[in-house]
Amino acid sequence: MVRANGAVSLRELARVVQTSEVTVRRDVRALEAEGLLDRRHGGAVLPGGFTRESGFPQKSLSATAEKTAIADLAAGLVEEGEAVVVGAGTTTQELARRLARVPGLTVVTNSLLVAQALAHANRVEVVMTGGTLRGSNYALVGSGAEQSLQGLRVSRAFLSGSGLTAERGLSTSNMLSASVDRALVQAAAEVVVLADHTKLGTDTMFQTVPTDVITRLVTDDPPAHDDRAATELQALADQGVQIAVAGAEAPAGGAARHEVPLPGQRRTRGGLRSAPGALAPEVLPERGAAARVADLRRR
Numbered sequence: 001m002v003r004a005n006g007a008v009s010l011r012e013l014a015r016v017v018q019t020s021e022v023t024v025r026r027d028v029r030a031l032e033a034e035g036l037l038d039r040r041h042g043g044a045v046l047p048g049g050f051t052r053e054s055g056f057p058q059k060s061l062s063a064t065a066e067k068t069a070i071a072d073l074a075a076g077l078v079e080e081g082e083a084v085v086v087g088a089g090t091t092t093q094e095l096a097r098r099l100a101r102v103p104g105l106t107v108v109t110n111s112l113l114v115a116q117a118l119a120h121a122n123r124v125e126v127v128m129t130g131g132t133l134r135g136s137n138y139a140l141v142g143s144g145a146e147q148s149l150q151g152l153r154v155s156r157a158f159l160s161g162s163g164l165t166a167e168r169g170l171s172t173s174n175m176l177s178a179s180v181d182r183a184l185v186q187a188a189a190e191v192v193v194l195a196d197h198t199k200l201g202t203d204t205m206f207q208t209v210p211t212d213v214i215t216r217l218v219t220d221d222p223p224a225h226d227d228r229a230a231t232e233l234q235a236l237a238d239q240g241v242q243i244a245v246a247g248a249e250a251p252a253g254g255a256a257r258h259e260v261p262l263p264g265q266r267r268t269r270g271g272l273r274s275a276p277g278a279l280a281p282e283v284l285p286e287r288g289a290a291a292r293v294a295d296l297r298r299r
Contacts, residue, residue, distance in 0.1 A: 010043055011066075011223060021223060043198045066196040066220035069246035071095040074158060074194055074218045080104050082155050085184045086114050088139035088177065089160030091194045093117055100124060108154060108187070110145050110180055112138040134176065141176035146183040157188035159209060163202030164195045166235035169211040171204040178206035190215040197222035200232040216242040 010028065014021045028044050071094035078084060081104035086092050088111035096114040099105060100121035109115055110129040118126050131145030159181055161170040170193050172178050185191055191214050200219065217236060222229035237243050 013044070021225070025225070066198075066246075067091045067094050069220055070194050070196060070218050071098055073244055073246040074192060075099060075102075077156065077192060077216075077218075078102050078105065082106070083108070085109065085149075085152075085154050085157045085187055087111065087157070087159040087181055087184050088114070088137050089194070091160045091196070092158055095158055095194065106154075108149075108152065110140040110184070112140070129180075131180070134174070137177070139177060139180070141174075141180050145180045149180075149183045149187050152187040154188050156190045156192055156215075157184050158192050158194060159184065160194045161208055162199065162204040164193060164199050164217070164232075164236075165201055165203050166211055166232060166239055168203060168207050169214060170195070170209040171207050173204045173206070175206050178208045181208040185209055185213060192216045192218060194218050196220050197226065197229050200229045211236065211239050211241065214241050216244065218244045218246065221245050221247050 010021050010024050013024045013028075017024065031044070067090060070091055074095050075098035078099060080102060082102075083106040084099075085108040086096060086099075087109070090113075092111065093113040096107070096109075096111075096117035099107060100118050103123040105123070106125045106127065107114070107118055108127040108129070110131060112133070115126050115128055118124050129140050129145040129148040131140030131148070132142040133139075134141045159170065161181070162172045164170050170181075172181065185208070191209055193209065193214050193216070195217065197220050200222065214236075217233075219233070222233070233243055233245075
């Protein structure tokens, strides 16, 4: 599976081989010792630094439950009558299927898969970029795509990618895809990144969105043993990224949602609120990474 997909989560491996994550983790350690793969943040990747890009068939079968939960949560950010841009990817394709129910929405995209998901939505207007078709992910790229985005302004951009770190932000393995994603970002007032936990801490060749440009990250709840993914989430939060975590096992009525408190915020029944005296650090000291992550998991 790792050879086919380039990367795979321990959760997905355990599901496929029908055993526990503890057993899979032990086997992955043995394979890493033989140089056959590298362990990464709750999963495994092909050995040798930067991960390569997988094709659409492989991506569509990876972390499917997590992508569904992320899409459910991200769709709640979009309001009636809004204009947004949606980039290419299997997670954004899942989001598009849910956006078909938002009346008066305008979606600008360079993804044929996103456009197809919205093709029969009577109340949604779809605007396609120009460009050259990149068959591996059914996306339009190149100067034609970038030029068609000039002068555009929308409220939000929803983007996915191959990897996400607090140090470099969102990245991808293809130069043309990265260039179009940067153009999509320039058109938006806010940037929302959709990335499941297997991408946290993964770095790929071309940076698309630096961390300080990312407004919000929508992700899934990493496995309890995945301390590195939790640390990456904390590092992103410390840099001002708002983090919404969707549970892969959604309760009736929608996906579970958690948010990591940022400095100067506290939990209430209605969600995260600015705490009294938030501007005075001595009144509300910032919580450490371990405490925040433990609180997130308890919820």
